[in-house]
Amino acid sequence: MGEELAINGGPKTATEGFPSTGSASGRDLGDEEIALVTEVIRSGKMFRYSGTMVEQFEKEYAEFLGIKYVQAVTSGSASLHTAVATLQLNPGDEIITSPVTDMGTYIGIVQCNCIPIFADCDKLTLNMNPESIEQRITDRTRAILVVHLFGQPCRMDEIMDIAERHDLFVVEDCAQAHGATYDGQQVGTFGEIGCFSLQQSKQITAGDGGLVVTNSEELYARARDFHDKYYDRAGRTEGRIVERIGINYRMNEVTGAVALAQCRKLPSILERRRKSAGRLVELLEAVEGINPPYMYAKTTAHSWWRFAFTIDEEVLGVDRDTFAQAIGAEGMPFATGYGGGTPMVATPCIANHVAYGDSEFPWEPPYGRDPEYNVEEYPGTVGGQQNIFASGGTEGHTLEHAEIIGRGIKKVADYYRDRK
Numbered sequence: 001m002g003e004e005l006a007i008n009g010g011p012k013t014a015t016e017g018f019p020s021t022g023s024a025s026g027r028d029l030g031d032e033e034i035a036l037v038t039e040v041i042r043s044g045k046m047f048r049y050s051g052t053m054v055e056q057f058e059k060e061y062a063e064f065l066g067i068k069y070v071q072a073v074t075s076g077s078a079s080l081h082t083a084v085a086t087l088q089l090n091p092g093d094e095i096i097t098s099p100v101t102d103m104g105t106y107i108g109i110v111q112c113n114c115i116p117i118f119a120d121c122d123k124l125t126l127n128m129n130p131e132s133i134e135q136r137i138t139d140r141t142r143a144i145l146v147v148h149l150f151g152q153p154c155r156m157d158e159i160m161d162i163a164e165r166h167d168l169f170v171v172e173d174c175a176q177a178h179g180a181t182y183d184g185q186q187v188g189t190f191g192e193i194g195c196f197s198l199q200q201s202k203q204i205t206a207g208d209g210g211l212v213v214t215n216s217e218e219l220y221a222r223a224r225d226f227h228d229k230y231y232d233r234a235g236r237t238e239g240r241i242v243e244r245i246g247i248n249y250r251m252n253e254v255t256g257a258v259a260l261a262q263c264r265k266l267p268s269i270l271e272r273r274r275k276s277a278g279r280l281v282e283l284l285e286a287v288e289g290i291n292p293p294y295m296y297a298k299t300t301a302h303s304w305w306r307f308a309f310t311i312d313e314e315v316l317g318v319d320r321d322t323f324a325q326a327i328g329a330e331g332m333p334f335a336t337g338y339g340g341g342t343p344m345v346a347t348p349c350i351a352n353h354v355a356y357g358d359s360e361f362p363w364e365p366p367y368g369r370d371p372e373y374n375v376e377e378y379p380g381t382v383g384g385q386q387n388i389f390a391s392g393g394t395e396g397h398t399l400e401h402a403e404i405i406g407r408g409i410k411k412v413a414d415y416y417r418d419r420k
């Protein structure tokens with residue numbers, strides 16, 4: 001018999017907290033960022049079209065990703081809004097996306113007067129399921145907006161094949177997946193446009209910030225113009241002739257300075273995340289009844305925004321809620337119920353079609369077909385949200401942290417299995 005569980009009064013496995021992306025404990029922010037921010041302040045050039053930081057950041061991120069064009073914006077949500085805007089779709093057009101994500105994935109769709117339609121997810125990853133995407137395509141569908149959840153790419157070979165056969169655009173929400181690769185290819189480079197976030201919890205951060213990436217010169221030009229009120233700074237037109245409604249999503253130079261320093265650290269940040277997560281995978285593989293993070297056969301590099309595992313309740317002889325309470329008492333930083341525990345189709349603004357005044361525009365006729373969203377249609381998503389235990393990875397996690405987490409989970413798993 002193993003050690004007594006902390007939940008039963010035994011010794012707690014983790015006597016201290018773990019690094020967090022919410023503070024210096026889990027972040028690599030320091031002298032490099034301070035030096036570049038200081039340079040901006042001393043220069044007096046805070047605006048991106050006066051200074052050089054944002055432009056340099058775009059250039060270096062493009063090199064990191066191996067893509068032609070990068071447009072910095074103010075957030076991941078802004079990048080997704082900009083990306084959808086570049087497709088120049090019509091009101092009521094449908095975009096198939098994921099029911100497990102941040103609101104930022106949907107805001108841009110609805111701001112462009114398009115309608116989100118949801119595919120179910122794979123239960124073990126909470127990434128969109130290609131078969132379900134194909135089932136939800138109608139003659140109104142124009143694009144697929146994939147979300148690479150937790151830092152693992154979606155099944156992009158199958159999704160790109162569907163998009164090609166149905167003549168659909170693909171936008172990639174890579175907010176959680178800087179540096180992830182599928183079959184050796186970086187996320188953000190599969191579809192027409194990729195979107196990234198620099199919000200506090202992401203692999204690199206400037207507090208807030210975002211990126212739109214593309215290999216298309218035309219889409220890049222649209223993104224650049226849209227994010228800057230559709231002003232023509234290159235002098236293509238005379239005077240203030242504005243061809244379309246845009247917005248102001250310009251990144252400022254202070255944010256650009258932090259983002260540039262973070263971009264230079266990205267390979268090393270990813271290496272550190274992969275090292276500790278890789279060790280934890282090894283440790284959990286050795287525990288009967290614990291399923292380490294599920295990887296698609298073609299996932300070549302996970303970027304570990306979240307570390308997600310499941311348990312086999314029958315093998316362990318314990319239900320997941322009891323297991324969650326027991327590992328929580330051991331100080332293990334895992335939670336079930338990612339994304340609020342239910343698919344986002346149930347969140348009021350989506351379920352009730354609330355965006356513009358008292359109307360249900362764009363969902364209602366004459367533009368939309370008033371789609372109904374029923375939670376019962378997302379069994380993989382609900383199953384995954386209930387079963388997956390997820391914890392945030394950080395660049396501050398060391399091999400020692402992995403050992404402690406591995407020990408805590410093993411202790412609880414062994415305890416229940418032995419008493420079955």
Ligand SMILES: Cc1ncc(COP(=O)(O)O)c(C=O)c1O
Binds near residue numbers: 077210
């Ligand atoms: C999958 C996903 N999409 C979009 C966003 C929106 O990014 P931001 O918070 O930078 O607007 C986030 C971040 O929270 C996210 O995790």
